[in-house]
Amino acid sequence: MNVQAQAQAQDMVFTKQPYIEDVGPRKIQSMNFSTLSESEISRIAEVQVYKGQYYDAARIPIEGGLLDPRMGPNKEGICATCHGKFDSCPGHFGYIKLALPVYNVAYRDNIMNILKCICKSCARILLVEDIRKEFLKKMRNPRLEALKKAELLKEIVKKCNSLTGSKKAFKCSRCGYINALVKKAGPPILGFNHERPNSNDGTMEEFRSAISHTKDSKTVFSAPTFNLNTVDVLALFKKMVDEDCELLYLSDRPEKLIMENIAVPPVPIRPSVIMSGSQSNENDITERLKRIIQANASLRQELLEASTASNRLAGWDVLQLEVAQYINSDVHVPLSMQASRPLGGFFQRLKGKQGRFRGNLSGKRVEYTGRTVISPDPNLKITEVAIPIQMARILSYPERVSHHNIEKLRQRVSNGRDKYPGAQVVINADGIYGAKKQIADALRYGDIVHRHLEDGDIVLFNRQPSLHRMSIMCHRARVMPWRTLRFNESVCNPYNADFDGDEMNMHVPQTEEARTEAVMLMGVQNNLCTPKNGEILVASTQDFLTSSFLITRKDTFYDRAAFSLMCSYMVDGMDPVDLPTPAILKPIELWTGKQLFSVLVRPHANVRVYVNLTVKEKSYTKPNKEGEREKEAMCPNDGFVYFRNSELLSGQLGKATLGNGNKDGLFSVLLRDYKAHAAATCMNRLAKLSARWIGNHGFSIGIDDVQPSKYLNERRLETISRGYQGCHEKIKFYNEGKLPPETGCDAAQTLEAEITRILNNIRDETGKVCMKELHWRNSPLIMSQCGSKGSPINISQMIACVGQQSVGGRRAPNGFIDRSLPHFPRKAKTPAVSFAALYHECLNYARACYVLILVFLWDLIPNQ
Ligand SMILES: [Mg+2]
Ligand SMILES: [Zn+2]
Ligand SMILES: [Zn+2]
Structure with missing residues (x-):
């Protein structure tokens, strides 16, 4: 061996990956998901499982049993197929041969849809030829999306169902067989019934008409039903032509929906835990399989003993249900068939929060x-x-x-x-x-x-x-x-x-x-706006709005000391601030609150931010004459906000300028014209300023704020009694039958509508009076005006009257017999019945007010 080869051998890495020749990137053309067919299952399986036992006396897994070592090793053992250990053997499948086929519960609806559409004799589609061709052409359209194809399938099923569902029995156009409705058999049986007329169609119609006049025709008469057993259905499915499968949007042969063999999953996915002594703790799946093997064995026995085929095989239903529970243990089974302890099926492994998808795959625990x-x-x-x-x-x-x-x-x-x-x-x-x-x-x-x-x-x-x-x-x-x-x-x-x-x-x-x-992507600065509609989302709220509103009041002035202090509130330690020229020079220098906001937007000369904007605040009132635009800034309520070259010229700032949900407020304009940094720093300054300012200034809410004055109280009672009188009048008319009904309403409904209208008016009127009467320093009033919290309705509810409470556009419904609350007289229509303004007659006044303040602060009553 030369040196090079030696070095190569040393570099060699052993992996589990099979050797794949490098032919460059490959393109996946299509992917197909399907269930395994009978032959596929027996082909992938290493062993046929037929014994419902686990271990022999020596605690060795039984061959042909559910823990056969050929399906993968135990924690300690060695695989009999690949000789790998627990961590190197991937596990191997086994299979159980069923005595008779059963339905796969997961595809129950699909099986029924197919059965509805095909002839129960020749297995062709029930549709007549030209309609069939039309649908097939639509279904074959390669540009049709999957969702649309599913819709098309629904249409086909509906069409076939309507053919058989009609009173007249439907004769197959190809073989002449009489088809009728297919329905699911009642639980606990999982099969399907074919409600087929007994003989030819004529006699059935005669029978029907003959008994139609009798009193109990409906209960006596029912079409004779035939249980479509799995063997027949399987034969039908096998007979189906590919073109019909295509029409019914099946990507694979329909006989795969019926199980003849069951794949026994490898042992490693259903590990057997050996307990002390001779005990072992088996996985739910293993136990389910054991029950299937037992049910299968007794069915086989029954088949041997059964003399005639017409006898209904009880064991078949049992096997069907056992297999169904193996897939989904939630299916309805009779009490006698339930396991002694709940055994989950495959559905249970996958579904729910603790299931494989949500419990193990979607969620990840993370560090840092x-x-x-x-x-x-x-x-x-x-x-x-x-x-x-x-x-x-x-x-x-x-x-x-x-x-x-x-x-x-x-x-x-x-x-x-x-x-x-x-x-x-x-x-x-x-x-x-x-x-x-x-x-x-x-x-x-x-x-x-x-x-x-x-x-x-x-x-x-x-x-x-x-x-x-x-x-x-x-x-x-x-x-x-x-x-x-x-x-x-x-x-x-x-x-x-x-x-x-x-x-x-x-x-x-x-x-x-x-x-x-x-x-860059997720920074707060780069996400000030919502992508939904471009409105600003990061913006001032609550206290920030309240203090801005108070600072920018028309008649607030600060001397040099106060103004400088407030300027120092808004900036960080060493930041420079240029004091503007005071608004009033003599007798002493005074700055306005509005000038403080000019400083806030542009603290010193080096900040090149020149904002120009106009916003109409909530309190803005139109000038009397049309076309007097120059007078907009002179709004008596100071509701016209006008920034010119970063100087606040007019307007008391509120939510429209500073808050969220506005596309032309101050921060939106800053963001648009001077980028996010300008908007963010301005927001920072406002937050610091207002937190400190409102801390010194003080802002609280108490009982005094919602105590009506003597004048207000009188007006309130007067309005309420006037409203009541109106109601009584209407009720009187109603009782005398003189109330003219409104279009589309009867008298009672008209009365209810009239009363509701009157009572709603009471609140509006008293609300208007009390908003006018309140002192401008009233805290809830300030909050509602600047938009930081609450609405005029909240305030008038606290001070004057809660008003008519409507539930779904009506007065409070009668939760008690003939009345809405137990202390009202029965069947009364008077306003007091549901007019919650009586609260202070039922409750301690101060306590009622306190409750309402809490309601106000916490938004418990939605603004109506
Ligand atoms: Mg919370
Ligand atoms: Zn193995
Ligand atoms: Zn037919």
């Missing part, structure tokens, strides 16, 4: 992951996420040592894995070592240090349910004390998160490529 409760932190940038130190100590990133970071990584390695800015392990050319002090000194360029997570690391942040792509976004880590994951509230929207105990997951990408990809 953290999960904990989330909480808000407006001081964080929108692109950041605060990670608890405990978490950062466990999660790591493999950083390669270079001359830029060697000192940092030395320090990390010497800190070890328990002290925070440390490292988990070091991987160098010689192998893997634990993080220790001497290794820190030995650190060389090119080594990889699995260091703890640090500020600025890239992580993926996710909240379930992940419904759209913004449910997982890329943030930068900020390692912080305490135990929650924290992020800016502006990012609640895309995750649909709140802080009532929600938990979120975090993943750490492990390579530079992954990090880059994550930032």
Whole structure:
């Protein structure tokens, strides 16, 4: 042997892969999935299984039994077919020869569809020739999608079924055999019945008409049914011509849907666990197979003994059900046939949460992951996420040592894995070592240090349910004390998160490529908009809106100290800020709140952001005369927001300008004209400013905010009693029968509609009055005006009256006998019956108000 060959021999690797000649890439032309036919099963099988036993007395698997070593070895044994051990033998199939064929339950519906469509004598399709040809042409269209073909099949089945389903018996156009309806046999029998008229069609019709006038014609008369047994069906299926199979959208021969042989799966997929002593614990599949073998044996016995073929074979049904349960143990079986303990079939192995697909294949457990409760932190940038130190100590990133970071990584390695800015392990050319002090000194360029997570690391942040792509976004880590994951509230929207105990997951990408990809594709900055319709999704919410609304009020002024302080709130430590020229110079310098927003959008001269936009806020009212566009900015409610060259000229900011779900708000325009960074930094500044400002300013909600004034109370009671009176009048008319019914309604429905209308009016009216009467400082009013929380309906419900509650467009239904609540008189139609305005007569007033405030804050009543 020469040197070259020797070297070649050393390089040789032994694999399980068969040798394949390299002929370049191959193209798969088609793929076909099918069930195995009788002959295929016996061909792939190594052994025929016919004994329903497992081990002999010496605890050796019995030959021909269910654990025959030719089907693969036990944990310790050796395969009798390939002589491999448990981990090298792939396992081999066996087979059971059934005494009589049975249906495959999984294809029950398909078998029935075929039976419905074919003649039960000549096995040709029931359709007449020209219709058959037409359908076949459609089915053969290569451009028709699979779904459309399935629809076409449904049409064919329906057509055939209607032929046999008609009262007149249907004669096969080819052989003259009389076909009728095919139906599933009632449980527990899994077969099919052919409801065929006994003799020729005429007598049946005569019989039918003869008894049609009798009282119990329906119960007495029923067509004689024939059980289509598997042997006959199998013969029919074998007789079917290929063209008909094509017409019925079968990719393979239909006889494969009927089982004559059963493949016995290899032992390794149904391992036998040997217990102490002579006991063994068998897999459900093995036990099922044992029951099949037993049922098969008794059927064979029955066949030998049976004198005439006409006798119904009880063992056949038993075998059929056993095989059905082997495939799907959920099929309905009589109590006597149920196993002593539940034995799952193949369906049960695959389906459900714990099944093979959802339990083992779809879900993967991953490393470099953290999960904990989330909480808000407006001081964080929108692109950041605060990670608890405990978490950062466990999660790591493999950083390669270079001359830029060697000192940092030395320090990390010497800190070890328990002290925070440390490292988990070091991987160098010689192998893997634990993080220790001497290794820190030995650190060389090119080594990889699995260091703890640090500020600025890239992580993926996710909240379930992940419904759209913004449910997982890329943030930068900020390692912080305490135990929650924290992020800016502006990012609640895309995750649909709140802080009532929600938990979120975090993943750490492990390579530079992954990090880059994550930032570019999934970064918060690059996902401010929803791909659904281009509306901005990451935007200010809640407090941010409230404080912006209050700051930009027309009559807010700040002196130099206050204004400078507020400017410093919004920026990071050393960032420069240019103070604008004060709006009022004499007697003292004063700046407006609106000027603060000019600073917020463009803090200093070097920021080249010149925003121009106009937004109509909620409170905007049109100028009286048409065409007075120049007066828009003079809206009496200051609802016209006008930014010109990044200066806020008019308008009190609210949700339309700063919030989500608007395509021409401030952030959308920033994003459009000055890229994501400008929008993100502006959002960061707003978050910091408003969190601090509202903390100093104070903003709370209490009972006082929902206490109606004396005037309001009087107006409210007056409106309610007026409404009640109207209702009583209508009821009076109704009782006298004078109520003119509306189109399409009877009197009672008309009354109900009228009352509902009146009661709805009450709430609207009282609501209007109370919105007008409220002080502008009223907290719920402010929140509803700026769009951060609540609506006018919420407020009027808290202050004036809850109003008519409608359930599905009607008044509260009668949950009790003839009344909606037990303390109302029966059958009363008066408004009090369902007018929940009576709440303060039933409850303590303060308590009722408190409940309503909670309802307001937590959105328990949907806005109507
Ligand atoms: Mg929640
Ligand atoms: Zn083997
Ligand atoms: Zn026929």
